[in-house]
Amino acid sequence: MSFEHSKKILIALDYDDQEVALNFVKQLSPDTCRLKVGKEMFTYFGPAFVKELIDLGFDVFLDLKFHDIPNTVAKAVTAAAKMGVWMVNVHASGGFEMMSKAKSALEQFGDKAPLLIAVTVLTSMDETELKRLGVDKSAQEQVIYLAKLAKEAGLDGVVCSAQEAKALKAELGENFKLVTPGIRPEGSDAGDQKRIMTPKQAIDAGSDYLVIGRPITQADDPVKVLSDVNRSIA
Numbered sequence: 001m002s003f004e005h006s007k008k009i010l011i012a013l014d015y016d017d018q019e020v021a022l023n024f025v026k027q028l029s030p031d032t033c034r035l036k037v038g039k040e041m042f043t044y045f046g047p048a049f050v051k052e053l054i055d056l057g058f059d060v061f062l063d064l065k066f067h068d069i070p071n072t073v074a075k076a077v078t079a080a081a082k083m084g085v086w087m088v089n090v091h092a093s094g095g096f097e098m099m100s101k102a103k104s105a106l107e108q109f110g111d112k113a114p115l116l117i118a119v120t121v122l123t124s125m126d127e128t129e130l131k132r133l134g135v136d137k138s139a140q141e142q143v144i145y146l147a148k149l150a151k152e153a154g155l156d157g158v159v160c161s162a163q164e165a166k167a168l169k170a171e172l173g174e175n176f177k178l179v180t181p182g183i184r185p186e187g188s189d190a191g192d193q194k195r196i197m198t199p200k201q202a203i204d205a206g207s208d209y210l211v212i213g214r215p216i217t218q219a220d221d222p223v224k225v226l227s228d229v230n231r232s233i234a
């Protein structure tokens with residue numbers, strides 16, 4: 001299995017117990033995956049937990065989906081960069097000015113700046129939910145619309161569903177990174193995710209990174225599921 005391929009999996013560490021999370025992480029190698037810390041673990045355990053993962057040698061995606069006034073978000077991504085994370089995200093719906101200010105704030109970190117990624121339409125949303133928010137476009141149209149805005153603002157890529165990956169690569173080019181949650185290996189439970197794909201389908205569609213949480217973390221043998229997923233995309 002190639003090194004590059006195996007680093008495409010970003011495991012969503014959505015645990016409410018730090019010891020359980022660390023026991024799981026200690027069974028993994030930083031050569032086979034990266035780790036994502038989101039709102040639940042960061043709210044419980046904060047920057048100290050993130051630093052512990054970095055000290056264990058893992059690249060960390062800090063998934064706090066910042067959405068606020070431009071000044072506040074620029075300062076928040078600066079704090080993330082100082083923590084040493086590999087990737088951080090904001091909501092594209094926070095607007096062009098918010099995204100471009102956040103990008104500019106990271107310039108001071110040079111090649112140590114984290115990748116800055118914009119969330120487009122959450123993978124838990126479908127068109128019924130978009131209509132409720134007053135959005136009349138299809139999910140794919142809305143994702144492309146927000147992704148173009150993110151690219152214009154200088155961001156490195158977007159979070160989207162793998163279902164939109166092919167159209168986004170065609171529209172925005174190979175270098176614009178696509179981070180896709182809503183990944184469900186064959187036979188696993190969709191849960192609250194609506195726009196889903198299997199790992200292999202997602203890679204074939206053009207996803208650069210696959211975010212996978214519960215199908216791995218809640219499996220009887222998480223390490224085996226991770227290695228099966230890595231094998232399926234190698």
Ligand SMILES: O=C(O)c1cc(=O)[nH]c(=O)n1[C@@H]1O[C@H](COP(=O)(O)O)[C@@H](O)[C@H]1O
Pocket residue numbers: 012014038063065089119121122123124159160181182183191193211212213214215
């Ligand atoms: O930004 C994200 O990571 C994210 C965006 C999105 O549109 N959908 C989405 O599920 N996520 C995150 O990806 C992870 C998916 O976890 P599972 O559904 O358990 O695989 C969760 O931690 C979500 O917070």
